[in-house]
Amino acid sequence: MSRLVLAVDTATPAVTAGIVRVDGDAIEVLAEQVTVDARAHAEQLTPNIVAALGDAGTDASRLDAVVVGCGPGPFTGLRVGMATAAAFGHALGVPVHGVCSLDAIAAGTTGDVLVVTDARRREVYWARYRDGRRVDGPAVNSAVDVPGGAAAVAGSPEHTALFELPRLAPVYPSAAGLVAAVRDWDADPAPLVPLYLRRPDAKPSQAVKR
Structure with missing residues (x-):
């Protein structure tokens, strides 16, 4: 079954939006827009989605699914990407699949x-x-x-660079990597849960001993 998928990620400084056709194990990126700016998630994601749809020669009404990177990442970035993905899914009545953004970098x-x-x-x-x-x-x-x-x-x-290991090419989550990270397109997507992983700055005060 062929699917037209919107893939977005804002877990890193890269604001990524892509339109991908998935047919079985075949993944074809029709268009991808990436802006690398850690402070521009909110400003750039929607324009990047619109540009990717235009470059792919399609419109949102033809989308069959949405994939979004759920981190790990900072609160603000994740909130922008996941809220946008959820809004598209709700408006279009299509499933939204959340994936680990690191999985998208490792894909392939x-x-x-x-x-x-x-x-x-x-x-x-x-x-x-x-x-x-x-x-x-x-x-x-x-x-x-x-x-x-x-x-x-x-x-x-x-x-x-902090690790004495050979470095591979993938740097940020790509549209193809995000789509490849979805393990089962036919399963009902789990609820979107952000992977913050950050230990809290504030800790509850200890109870006063009597």
């Missing part, structure tokens, strides 16, 4: 691969993959605390 890789993105505060979001399938994570740690064992690393350039 082979061997044991570590994927890392910026978690700020001198930490990284990370997950490990074997032939594109996640085997550990996602989690957030300082780079020195990320478990070893990977043969290569992909993701944020400034953070892959």
Whole structure:
């Protein structure tokens, strides 16, 4: 069954929107718009979606599904992407599939691969993959605390540089990677849940001892 899919991700500095045709195992990217700006998620996502639809020569009414990266990522970025995806799904009456954004970066890789993105505060979001399938994570740690064992690393350039591993090309979640991360198109999508992973800044005060 052929599906026309809108794929969006705002879990990283890349504001990604793409129109993808899925037919069985075949994935064809018809159009993709990417703006790399960590402060422009809200401003750029909708224009990128509109531009991608235009480049693909289609309109939103023809979409069969939406895929959105659910992080891990910062609160503001994730909120923009997931709210927009949910709005499209609700308006069009089509399913919205949430995927791990790190899975989208790892899609198509082979061997044991570590994927890392910026978690700020001198930490990284990370997950490990074997032939594109996640085997550990996602989690957030300082780079020195990320478990070893990977043969290569992909993701944020400034953070892959923290690991003495060969670097692979994928940097940000792509439209093709987001679509490839959906495991079952026929299953009812689970509710969208953001992967913040961030330990809270505020901690509850200890009860006063009597």
